[in-house]
Amino acid sequence: MRRPHGWPIGGVRCSVPPNVQRPTGLGVKRSEILQKVAKDSNEAVFRMTRASVPQAPEKPAGYLRRARELEAEFAARSEGARAVRLGVLASFSADLLRPFLVVEADRLGVPLHPWFGGFNQFEQVVFGSDSPLWTQRPDALWIAMRLADVDPAFVDEFPDLGVEVAAERLGVIRRRMVALARAAREHSSATILVSNLAPPPLATVGLFDAGDPNGITHLVTAENRALARDLCAMADVHVFDFAGVVADAGAGTWSDDRFWYMARAGASASNQTVLARCVARSLSALFRSPAKCLVLDLDNTLWGGVLGDDGLASIILGDDYPGSVFKDFQQALLGYRRRGFLLALASKNDPGQVREALDDHPEMVLRTDHFAAIEVGWGPKPASLRRIAEKLNIGLDALVFVDDNPVERATVKAELPMVGVVELPNEPIGYVAALRAFEALDRPRLLAEDRSRAGFYVDEAGRQEVREAAPSVEHFLADLGMVARVGACDAGTIERIHQLVHKTNQFNLTTRRHKLENLQRLAAAPGAAVLWLRLGDRFGDMGLVCVGIVTCAAGDLWEIDTLLMSCRVMGRRVEDAFLAYLAERAAACGARHLRGVYRKTARSTPVRDFYSERGFTLVSHDEEGSVWERDLAAAPLAWPAIIYRVDVGESVPG
């Protein structure tokens, strides 16, 4: 019986042949693009290594002191672990925010190095390619324009303007912000945050402004919506919800007029930390590896009481207090599942009783099917977490631990510092708020596939049953009735492609973390192609699971810059199908030889022998990885017959 593909058997031992030199004579445009791609894909990924968030300094001077300590630490760091460089352009004196930004970002595990443009300088800083902003090579840029700074007369002149003129004045600001973001994107692939406009406080516009459908508040809100629409169309540009931050903190007390008159500082003392915390939180969500699974305890977490005391009768859960508090907590958790987070259970209980509670208790909101993994037993929680991570094939740093017991939380924090731990308060009434405040659960933009991911794991149970019944792997695979859709990257697929490029670790031949903008360039460039594969079988649609990038290295030699696959479809010959597709597309553009590259990383060992197993010849290898080649004319790659193929869209231009 043939062994399943995708898994190495033993190593490949051979002597090191001389390196193949890349032939010269690349077209200028292609080589520029490829050089840029190589540079930008070496970005650092910042992981949340802290299980809990350190305390904030109590006083402003404390922030100054702590920020200096941190900045000294960053300066002393080795080149390999550098800080996130943030460029800030603001219509107010943003320099005041520096210590608050550095400290708040550090609390979230993001080493931050902010750079501030000159006061109220936007176009001057963004439009020139030799501007100090761009020579910094920032990882992120924050464009912070405030209505009160940019059009201070707006509110006072409003009664005389009429709705068209008023809306146009706001539109001018919005279009300016969008133009700056676009111009910034020309110069850099940095992540861009653009502040939206905060409606003036109630005291300024009066209690009756909201009753005027064309009043200030509604016009500003409409402009913010237009801004969100405009930015959605751009790669890696996000709204920073300044309006939301101000409203939440209290628009009436946001500013301190003294500080404005003294130094054009935009916020009161306490709101400096609020603003810095929110910016840090946004950056953390955009830069760190995402949390994927909430691991939940049962007793006094999902219900009141201890199941083991008296079975179902001991569970406090229902529509009246205190049971209603737990029921609402379960509803909130279900909401996270809908947003694409997995739920798992880790409980010290009797499995039979737990099964009974999950299946039979009438007040449970969460049922067996809602959990992607269930670990019930009497062993220590860290071991359960390890098993859950392994079963779900995700890293420990993608777990968030939710348990009412401070001793359990401390044990997990000590043994598994990479696991996020929510510090639930003593009173269950505060559980939902604690969850909402937990930064690791922030998600920049929800993709449709995130939403359906939780459902996929239940489908998988159906697939497991078929696997047990089939007499052989081939039979099982054929029985699945797999259908693969293949195509080239376009506006509809690029976000999912980008997501996979960043989060796929195991089945990833080169682990190049291309930025969204790089992917777009490659997709549009002649001599390169960004390709995908979407898989379905008789149990359901598994979504877009393969991403490949092929580029012309020289003449008729093409290289596989990127080849990755979601682990959920390992062992089905999908990788063979996709490789055949990549080879075919390259051949259609003139390739006669195909080069495969394997770059070694901590987690990519499963694909070390990928090319060897598929008849590629080893060209070179060292401790970083290996290079392989195949003559496509002499030995073309075949699409496996057990997977039905559908080609989507137009073929890739040559």
Added chain:
Amino acid sequence: MSERVSLAEGLEDRARRLVSEVFGVPLATVTLEASQDSIESWDSLNMVNLVMAIEAEFEVSVSIDEAVDLLSVKLILALLREKGLS
């Protein structure tokens, strides 16, 4: 008599420590004569930091007219004593 002197020292030391932290200069260089003229980072932005720090540390309120006059350690101490601290 000696008690009053030691309390006054307490306030002076606290003020000097605050100035050292806000402007990022070593405590030893913050004499009672230190001022905007001797400390380079004593600019308008750092004066906002100074006001925030004073208000948090000493639990007093500083008006804008008082704030713009905080140009030396002596002036800071004068303000604090005016507010009833000693």
